[in-house]
Amino acid sequence: MNYSKQTDLKWQKKWKEDGLYKFDANSKKPKFYALEMFSYPSGAKLHLGHWFNFAPADSFARFKKMQGYNVFHPMGFDAFGLPAENYAIKTGIHPEDSTRKNIETMKRQLEEMGGSYDWDYSVETCMPNYYKWTQWIFTKLYEAGLAYKKEAPVNWCDSCKTVLANEQVIDCKCERCGTVIERRKLAQWFFKITDYAEELLDCLKDLDWPESTKKVQTNWIGKSYGSEAKFKIENTDLELNIFSTRIDTISGVTYMVVAPESDIVKKITTPEQKEKVEKYIQNTLKLNEIDRLSTEREKTGEFTGAYAINPITGDRVPIWIADYVLEDYGTGQVMAVPAHDERDYEFAIKYNLPIKQVITSKDEKEVELPYTDYGILVNSGKYDGLTSEEAKDKITEELEKQNKGRKTINYRLKDWLISRQRYWGAPIPIINCEKCGTVAVPEKDLPVLLPYDVEFRPDGESPLKKSKEFMECKCPKCGGPATREADTLDTFVCSSWYQLRYPDAKNDKKAFDRDVINKMAPADVYVGGKEHAAMHLIYARFMTKALRDLGYLDFDEPFKRLVHQGMILGPDGNKMSKSKGNTVSPDEYIDKYGADIFRMYLMFGFDYKNGGPWDDKGIEAMTRYFTRIEKLIDSISNNEITYGEEKELSIEEKDLLRVKARTIKSMTQDIQEFQFNTAIARHMELLNQINEYLRVSKNINEKIFKQVVTEYLVLLAPLAPHFAEELWKAFGKETSIHKEEWPKVNEEELNGGTKQVPIQINGKLKDCISVDAEASNEEILELIKKSPKIVEAYNNFEIKKEIYVPGKIYNLVTGAKK
C-alpha cells in the first residue's frame, strides 16, 4: 500500500501553504459554526479520547463545508486549572511552562490528525489577551448585581491546610492525601445563576439536544411548586418561614426543624438548651461530608427549647435543629409532619415526638404510616374531606389572607460559587479598599495579570496572598492604599464564554464585537462529552443569557444542537486510567498506519455516541479497505480496464447507479446524525458494487463507471482527508478534493435497476422475487401470483386475506386446508 504517515505530512504541508482551511468571514455562503468542546491541556499529549471526540467531529465539519456552508471550525485550549497546578506542586515545573509546552504539542498533534481548524481564531484561556476579557465579564456581572460575595461553606482538607475545589474532592476525601474533608465557612464570590433558573429551564424545550441531557439539566435546576408558611415563634417577634410542597399536611405538624447552621438558632435557643445545642452545632460542622450526606445514617437532632405556633391550627409545636435539614435549600427551615414524610417519621420515632395523621387514602382504607401519597384530609378541622390537591389551594389561600404565607416556587439550583483559593486561574478583578469597600478593577486597568513568581505550594492560604507585589495596590476610586482579591476564578468561568470569543479572537478592544457574534453565533453544532451536562453546559447557557441582558449580544442560547460522543474504554472494559494501567496511546497507531486509517477505524469500529472498549483487531481490516480502494484507482490510472462501446444503460449499470445514489443518500443522512459507522459501511458497499460491476459487466461503460468512481472518492473526502486527496491526484485531478461539492442524490438513478419484493405466507417469509425497479405494481403482483409458493398455497388452502403493500411486501393469510 502506498498510503502512510508520509502521505499525511505531504498534504498537511500543501494545505497549509494553500490556506485551504482559512475561514472567510466575508463569504456569501450560509455560515455553519461547528464547535467541539476545547481541550484541557493537562496531559502532555492528545489521548485516545481526544481523537475519538475530535477526528469524527472534524469529518462532520468537512462534510458541512462540502455541502456548501461557510464552515467556521475553531479549536482552542481550556488552559487554566488544577491539574497543571497539582503537577507543578509535584514536579516543581511552573504551570505556565508545562501548559505552554502541552498546548504546542497538542496543537501539532491536531494538525497531524488532519483537523480542518483555522488556528487564526484560536483561544487559550490562560493568555492575558483572553483572561482580560474573562475578568471584564466578571466586572460587568458585578456591576449588574450578578456577582456577589457571601460567606459560604468550602471544602477544607486539614492535612494539606487548604481549601479544595469540588473537583478535587473524591468520595469526600482530598484527592491528594486522602484525608476526609471538612466544611468551613469563608467569604466567597458567586454568580447569581439562580436569577436565570426559570429561563434556563424554559428554553430547554427548544434546543436540539439529547433528551437525557435536557433531563439532567431539568433535575439539576429542580423546580418544585409549593407554599411558604410563617410560624410565629412563641414569646418573640421572630418567625420561622418554611417551604413545603405538601402544605395540605400542615395540620399534621408536630414539630419544626431548622438547619443547625442557621443564624436564627442562636436567637431562639433557650438558656437551658444552649449548651446541648451548641455542642450539636459543633459536631455537625466537624462531621465529615460522608456522614452528613449519608441517607443510611440515623438522624440526629437537638431541641432548642423554643416553640412555634401553627398558623392554621394554632398548635404549639417544639422547634428542633437537625442536620437532615439543609441550610441552602428552600428556607433552611421545615415543618415536620411525621405521619406523612419518611424522614420526619424516622426522626419522630427516635425522639419520641408525637405523630398526627391528617391524610387518609382516597378509597378510605386504613393506611400505614408514614403515608406519603396524596389522599383525603382528616383531623384538619374545616379542611376535612378535601383532597390533597384541593386542600393545597385552600390552605394557601387562607395563609395569604392572614399574610402568613403564599404560593411559591423553589429551585434546587444554587448560585455558582466561582472563587478558587488557587494560583493557576484568572485573578478575580476586585480591589478591597478600606474606605471604598469592594471596587471592581476598571476596564483600563485590565487584565489583572497573574504573577509568575508565586509560591503555590498549599498551606491554607490563597497562593496570590503571598505575593506582596500582587496584593498591594491603589484603590481606583480614592487612590488610597488597597489590596487585591487573592482568589482566582473557577475555570468554568473561562470556558463559559470561549465560544463567543472564537469568531473575534484577536479583538483587543472588546471581548467580542456585537455584530460579529450575532452573525456567527449560536454554534450550529456542539460536540463533547456528556459529563459536562450539568456544569459547563449550564454555565455557558447562563453566561449567554446574562450577556444578552447586559446588551452585548442578541441571542438566547449558545449551542443550537448538541451531540455527545461516547467514551472509549480500556480493553478490559473499564474507564481508561493510568492507575489501572489500561490506557491506549494513539501515537503508535498513527505512526504505523497513518492518521486516516486510524480516524476511519475509530469511526467505523465504534458507535460514535456510545463508544466502547478499545480493540484494535479491526484496524487491519481498515488497512485492507484502503488497499482495495488504491487498487481500484491504480487499475484506472494504469489503464488496466477495457471499456466497451457506449450503449443504452444495461441492468448492471442501472444497479451500479442505484447503489451509488443510495450510498449518497444514506451517507448524507448518517453523517448528519454522527453515525459514521454506517456511513462507512455504505461506502464499502459501494466499492463492493463497483467491483461487482467490473466483474459482471461485459461492456464497461467508461462514462458511467468513471462518474461513479469520482463520486465515490468525493464521498471519502471528509472521512479520510489525506488519503482521498492523494487518490484524487492519482485519478488525474489537479485541484483539491476538499473543494468539491458533496454529491447529490439523483432520484431517477435511485429507482433504477432491480429490486427485491419479499413474499410472506402468514407473516413468514417464503419467497422473494427480483423485479425491474420500474415495473408497475400490477406487473409485480402478477409475478407474485406466479410464485410457486403462492400457487401452492392457493391450491391447498382457503385464502382468508391478502395484503399487498405495493412494491414493498406481499403477505397471504391462509385458513384451513381445502
Next chain:
RNA sequence: GCAGAUGUGGCGGAACUGGUAGACGCACAGGACUUAAAAUCCUGCGGACGAAUAAUCCGUGCCGGUUCGAUUCCGGCCAUCUGCACCA
C-alpha cells in the same frame, strides 16, 4: 430511593414512519493462486434437525398483549451502566 440510557450471532455493530432480523466488518471454516507461507481473490457462516445449496421449527433480556405481520407499539418484570441523591 429517584431519573435517564442500554439489552440483537463467537465479536464490533445494522435494520427508514410496524414490512426480507443479523447490513458492513472482524473472527472462523473450505477452496483458488503458491514449492510453501504471507498477501490477495472466491464461497460458507444465528441455532436445532438433516447428506443437503431440500423441508420444517426456534430465535432480537424475560412474560404477556395489539396486528396479516413486532427488534420496532402497549402492559408487567429482570439485568447492566450513567447521573442525582435526607431537596421538605
